[in-house]
Structure formats: C-alpha cells, structure tokens
Amino acid sequence: MNLGIAGRWALVCAASKGLGKACAQALVSEGVNVVITARGEEALNETANQLRALNPAVTVIAVAGDISTAPGRAAALAAHGHFDILVNNAGGPPPGDFRDWDREAWIKALDANMLTPIELIKATVDGMAERGFGRIVNITSSAVKSPIESLGLSNGARSGLTGFIAGLARQENIASCNVTINNLQPGSFDTDRLRNNLIEAAEGLGQDSEAFLDECRQEIPAKRFGSPEEFGAFCAFVCSAHASYITGQNLLIDGGAIRSM
Numbered sequence: 001m002n003l004g005i006a007g008r009w010a011l012v013c014a015a016s017k018g019l020g021k022a023c024a025q026a027l028v029s030e031g032v033n034v035v036i037t038a039r040g041e042e043a044l045n046e047t048a049n050q051l052r053a054l055n056p057a058v059t060v061i062a063v064a065g066d067i068s069t070a071p072g073r074a075a076a077l078a079a080h081g082h083f084d085i086l087v088n089n090a091g092g093p094p095p096g097d098f099r100d101w102d103r104e105a106w107i108k109a110l111d112a113n114m115l116t117p118i119e120l121i122k123a124t125v126d127g128m129a130e131r132g133f134g135r136i137v138n139i140t141s142s143a144v145k146s147p148i149e150s151l152g153l154s155n156g157a158r159s160g161l162t163g164f165i166a167g168l169a170r171q172e173n174i175a176s177c178n179v180t181i182n183n184l185q186p187g188s189f190d191t192d193r194l195r196n197n198l199i200e201a202a203e204g205l206g207q208d209s210e211a212f213l214d215e216c217r218q219e220i221p222a223k224r225f226g227s228p229e230e231f232g233a234f235c236a237f238v239c240s241a242h243a244s245y246i247t248g249q250n251l252l253i254d255g256g257a258i259r260s261m
C-alpha cells in the first residue's frame, strides 16, 4: 500500500533509538522527510545516517537537544519551515514509590510526557489546519488504559495528556481540516527502556533477569514482546493519507495484553 505521504515533512521526537527511531524509519521508507531529535548527539547522528541510507531520496535533519526544554523544542521546530506530521515522544519517567517523589519529580514527568507534546502541538497544529493536512501522533502507554503500579509518574502525566487530546482532537478548526491527533499506546516493546525496566524489576525481586523476561513474555497472549518495527509501521499508517477518519483515539498495540473489550 502506498501511504500517500511521500514528500511530507515530519518532526519525530526522541528518535535515536527505540520506538521513536522505528517511527522515523517507517516514515522515511514512505518518502517522508524527517527532523529527528534526541539528547545524545553521537547516537542521533548515527541514526540519521542509517535513515539517509534507507532512503537517499529524503532529507534527514538531526537536531540534538532535550525536547522537554524550551530551547530543545525551539531548535527542533526551527529545523524546517513547516511540519505535516508530528510524532511526540520522550523518555518515560522512572519507576518508584509515590512517597519518594517530590514536586520536582512530578514537574519533570509532566514536562516530558504532557506539556512538551502540548507545546509542540500548539506550535504546529494551526499551520497543518491551514494547509489541510496534519497527522499528530503521541506515543503514550498502555498504562493509560491499565495503570502500572510502579510507573505512577507515567500513569499520571500521560493520563493528563490523554484527557487534553480527547478534547483538542475534536475541535472543529482541527478535526474538519484533515488534521488528526491520536495517541498510540504501546504495551511491551523490545527496546532498551523495556529491558532496563524489567531487569531492574527482576533484580529487585532477586530473580534471574532472563527467566523474568521470559515470564513476562508468557503473560502476553501473543507470547512475545512487540518489535519496534511493527510499532513504526502502525505509526506510519496512522500518519498516512488513508487514516484521515481516525482521530481522538487511543490505539492500543499490545499483543492482547490488556484484557478489555
């Protein structure tokens, strides 16, 4: 299927590895020009070169910076004159016990996983509406549907974003202008973050980490973790010309892990 987005411009945040990188790869494969961001410059440049090799016909711009800060966002937005596609992503907050989190920990989580996506949407959505095409995807988490106890900072910040998006996506001057805003909710995808979180959990329980990872896989109906590539492919479809009637949705991609109808 031709996704009908070749030549478009996308800003893909937090994309030197993991789910963000996979989204950038899928978009670049479809002929989309991308601006990618991450804090670590070396890994980001390496990813940019891989993307250029994947599709030499597109332009790939790497902007190193912390997307949860105002200068980081300004640098990313300044890299190209306009964006047709915005993929909001950032590292997830650390696990822990809410008794240990002070105001600063909460503000950091809110900045990265709620307020940064809102700021980037504010900077891009009206231009998308004027041009009659826009696709905004926020990478959130299945934890918004079924909270993960130890990830309270994530549960809280992402739920705030989800509530805000539910209203925003349906505003007439957005929804009627071929601008869609959706949240993708990953379950367990095989990335550094997932592995590190699970290994830490295994160590906390005094268990062998490989055996613990296997147990986690067995709890998922699909009996495996998702691959970043399949996440990226789904993201590219949601950003496609064909997905113009899908908006304001929370799209769960979890191998059947969340038991709900």
Ligand code: NAP
Binding pocket: 013, 014, 015, 016, 017, 018, 019, 020, 037, 038, 039, 040, 041, 043, 065, 066, 067, 068, 089, 090, 091, 092, 093, 112, 139, 140, 141, 142, 185, 186, 187, 188, 189, 190, 191, 192, 193, 194
């Ligand atoms: P990952 O493999 O650790 O990759 C995170 C990427 O984001 C890296 O490129 C990292 O590069 C970049 N990044 C992190 N913080 C950033 C910041 N403040 N500014 C710019 N770039 C930043 O993580 P992932 O598994 O892909 O997860 C992506 C998001 O999905 C996270 O919010 C995570 O909580 C959420 N999620 C993941 C899963 C899963 O199963 N993997 C499930 C549910 C939710 P630098 O460190 O160099 O900046």
